[in-house]
Amino acid sequence: MTRTAFVTDPTHVAHLSDGHPERPERLKAIIAQLEARGLRERMVELAPREATDAELLRVHTRSLLDAVASAAARSAWLDPDTYTRPESIGIARRAAGGLLVALEAVMRGEADNAFVAMRPPGHHATPTRPMGFCLYNNVAIAAAAALETGVSRLAILDWDVHHGNGTQDTFERDSRVLYVSTHAAPFYPGTGELHDTGVGTTINIPLPHESGDAAFVAAYEQVALPALERHQPELILVSSGFDSHARDFLATLNVTTDGYNRVAQLAVDAAQRLCGGRIIASLEGGYDEHALAWCSSGLVEVLLGETPTPDPEPVDVGPGDAHERLIAEVRAIAGL
Numbered sequence: 001m002t003r004t005a006f007v008t009d010p011t012h013v014a015h016l017s018d019g020h021p022e023r024p025e026r027l028k029a030i031i032a033q034l035e036a037r038g039l040r041e042r043m044v045e046l047a048p049r050e051a052t053d054a055e056l057l058r059v060h061t062r063s064l065l066d067a068v069a070s071a072a073a074r075s076a077w078l079d080p081d082t083y084t085r086p087e088s089i090g091i092a093r094r095a096a097g098g099l100l101v102a103l104e105a106v107m108r109g110e111a112d113n114a115f116v117a118m119r120p121p122g123h124h125a126t127p128t129r130p131m132g133f134c135l136y137n138n139v140a141i142a143a144a145a146a147l148e149t150g151v152s153r154l155a156i157l158d159w160d161v162h163h164g165n166g167t168q169d170t171f172e173r174d175s176r177v178l179y180v181s182t183h184a185a186p187f188y189p190g191t192g193e194l195h196d197t198g199v200g201t202t203i204n205i206p207l208p209h210e211s212g213d214a215a216f217v218a219a220y221e222q223v224a225l226p227a228l229e230r231h232q233p234e235l236i237l238v239s240s241g242f243d244s245h246a247r248d249f250l251a252t253l254n255v256t257t258d259g260y261n262r263v264a265q266l267a268v269d270a271a272q273r274l275c276g277g278r279i280i281a282s283l284e285g286g287y288d289e290h291a292l293a294w295c296s297s298g299l300v301e302v303l304l305g306e307t308p309t310p311d312p313e314p315v316d317v318g319p320g321d322a323h324e325r326l327i328a329e330v331r332a333i334a335g336l
Contacts, residue, residue, distance in 0.1 A: 001305075002277070002304050003113075005044045005113070005115075006043035008118060011087070012091055015088045017083040021250060022119065022120060025289060026292055029289035030292050031117065034296065039300045043300070046105055047101070048094040048097050048101055049100070050090060051097040055100060055141060056136055059127055060127055060136060064125075064127070068088075068089065068130055071084045082132065082133055088120075095120060095136070096138045096141045098138075099142040099282050112277045113277055113281075115280075115281050116138075118282070118283060119283065123165075124165055125140075125166040126165065126169045127170055131166075143171065146237075152176060152234060153177075153178075153231060153232060154236070155178040155233040155235075156238070157236065157239070158181040158238075159220075159238070161187070163185075163187075163191050163204065164179075164181055168192070168204075174201075175199050176201075178203070179202045180223065180224045182207060183204075187209075194206060195333060203224075203333075203334050205327075207326070208321070208326075210320065212255065212317055212320015215327070217259055218322050219327060219330070220263045223331055224270075225266060227334060232274060236280075242286030243287055245295060247288040247291040248286065250287050257295055260295045264303075268302050283296075297309065
């Protein structure tokens with residue numbers, strides 16, 4: 001029986017700004033779904049903790065930590081998208097620390113894999129700049145901790161609709177980290193170009209809007225999986241943004257719940273082949289509550305070794321365009 005760790009944080013509700021899409025209802029929808037479907041009780045629940053300064057400083061500069069603290073004390077905005085409140089510091093530190101707790105459990109063998117349902121998200125936060133709803137880069141902080149404590153190679157898969165510019169900025173010169181991102185293009189934050197490869201272990205797959213399941217699944221089958229096989233990671237981290245979903249009002253990539261479930265299965269199967277099943281998925285974006293609930297429960301079922309329950313309200317957007325020439329070009333650039 002697969003032991004799936006689960007980390008969440010009830011204090012997240014205090015991080016809010018009226019009318020902002022990155023809102024407490026996102027995580028509430030996920031938790032309600034996991035509880036209604038009996039999935040939460042079947043996971044190994046772990047309590048989050050706050051990441052320390054030393055853990056944050058593996059990725060971020062002291063000036064970033066000071067800027068976030070100063071803004072939070074004043075309930076100020078760090079950019080036009082990124083708000084803070086006095087409570088945001090502790091909540092964001094627990095979002096990063098929750099991923100560290102999951103990492104510790106998986107690497108010690110106390111859990112096989114993990115789902116971390118925390119907010120605020122993190123993949124836009126660069127070493128020097130909080131941005132795009134993100135204060136600290138949760139996945140990058142966990143990756144840096146893993147490398148610091150003995151992991152020699154790891155992979156980060158990022159299926160958020162937006163490019164994880166902060167994660168790429170952190171690791172594009174580190175050959176120990178394979179970073180693969182599918183994202184809509186052109187789109188915020190304007191990074192993640194096809195030829196942005198760093199030292200060769202960064203792979204960007206900028207998908208045209210409305211690509212749908214065909215290109216999304218092909219990107220993982222034909223690009224991410226061969227790249228994982230070549231890299232031979234000891235751990236896989238996932239920036240699991242569900243805003244590529246066709247229901248999401250902030251994006252237009254038109255991926256369905258089934259498309260997400262198929263890609264989740266590919267990632268979990270790869271982890272079982274390559275790194276003893278060690279895969280940790282952490283919530284990033286996703287702003288439609290139905291899509292968040294069903295994609296999250298599908299992901300958890302896959303992590304538990306089960307077949308995902310079909311979405312009872314599927315969106316009929318057709319299969320989409322496989323963009324075979326684009327996928328072939330990505331493969332050629334990556335040398336796959």
